[in-house]
Amino acid sequence: MMPVRRDVHPHLPPERICNWHERGQHVTHFINALSIFFPAGERFFMDSVRNYRDRVTDPELRQAVAGFIGQEAMHTREHILYNRLLDDAGLPAAQLDHAVAKLLNLLRRILPESWQLAHTIALEHYTAMLAGGMLSDPRHMGVSEPGYRQVWTWHALEETEHKAVAYDVWNTVMKPGPYRYLLRAFTMLTTTVTFWALVFVFHVRLVLADKTCRNKLRGFGSVMTFLWGSPGVLRKMIPEWFDYFRPGFHPWDADNRAELARILPLIEEIEETAIRAGASTKAPSLRSAA
Ligand SMILES: [Fe+2]
Numbered sequence: 671m672m673p674v675r676r677d678v679h680p681h682l683p684p685e686r687i688c689n690w691h692e693r694g695q696h697v698t699h700f701i702n703a704l705s706i707f708f709p710a711g712e713r714f715f716m717d718s719v720r721n722y723r724d725r726v727t728d729p730e731l732r733q734a735v736a737g738f739i740g741q742e743a744m745h746t747r748e749h750i751l752y753n754r755l756l757d758d759a760g761l762p763a764a765q766l767d768h769a770v771a772k773l774l775n776l777l778r779r780i781l782p783e784s785w786q787l788a789h790t791i792a793l794e795h796y797t798a799m800l801a802g803g804m805l806s807d808p809r810h811m812g813v814s815e816p817g818y819r820q821v822w823t824w825h826a827l828e829e830t831e832h833k834a835v836a837y838d839v840w841n842t843v844m845k846p847g848p849y850r851y852l853l854r855a856f857t858m859l860t861t862t863v864t865f866w867a868l869v870f871v872f873h874v875r876l877v878l879a880d881k882t883c884r885n886k887l888r889g890f891g892s893v894m895t896f897l898w899g900s901p902g903v904l905r906k907m908i909p910e911w912f913d914y915f916r917p918g919f920h921p922w923d924a925d926n927r928a929e930l931a932r933i934l935p936l937i938e939e940i941e942e943t944a945i946r947a948g949a950s951t952k953a954p955s956l957r958s959a960a
């Protein structure tokens with residue numbers, strides 16, 4: 671599986687940023703909360719793989735690393751633009767992004783590079799689980815606003831395409847044995863607690879800050895149904911989460927490569943949607959959008 675960088679720029683109607691998901695504003699903001707993690711998070715992933723780039727000699731894995739970095743850079747760019755729509759709507763996305771960046775900069779300073787890579791492979795497994803679930807069940811996105819559905823589907827497809835790259839780097843540069851296994855397993859446990867605690871806080875912050883969001887408390891029921899009932903985004907992730915603790919685990923043990931056939935038709939659909947909306951299919955430069 672060879673990931674390639676694709677310069678994709680989905681069109682996101684700004685007026686729908688607080689209510690683009692078919693299940694309403696609370697589910698919208700749950701997924702918006704995930705978006706806030708990507709710019710700082712994906713920079714951290716790229717850096718922690720770059721730290722070991724020189725130690726990868728296999729030409730195929732070197733090419734995959736280049737594709738991985740290229741894809742994460744495009745995701746970062748699009749999620750910066752996505753999150754800016756949240757700020758423009760009066761929500762504290764920049765402030766929350768700053769908190770994520772601060773936390774990850776602290777990890778860069780205090781953790782050895784191997785521990786940073788361990789965090790990356792744990793979080794890449796999270797993105798792969800979320801992406802795989804979303805691609806396998808159309809109810810995750812339903813008939814949501816097309817641009818938002820497209821940006822998340824594109825991201826999910828590329829997360830699937832490169833899901834083993836950081837892991838293969840890990841297996842290449844870390845000496846096999848109990849330390850490698852224990853570090854990987856321990857980091858998955860700590861990451862699980864920290865990541866979901868932050869997602870919860872960010873989600874609540876977005877809902878509280880959204881003046882158009884009614885039934886603030888009751889709406890969380892729709893998120894619980896989405897995550898644990900039907901379609902059950904988190905409920906369905908549980909077996910794959912446990913699978914990570916298998917000593918011989920590899921991301922492609924869950925073989926969903928057939929989904930990748932959707933990439934090219936999706937890119938065409940993204941371009942058609944943007945053209946129909948009279949928008950550019952090229953991303954505005956981040957500096958000029960600032
Ligand atoms: Fe990504």
Ligand SMILES: [Fe+2]
Pocket residue numbers: 715742794797829832
């Ligand atoms: Fe990724």
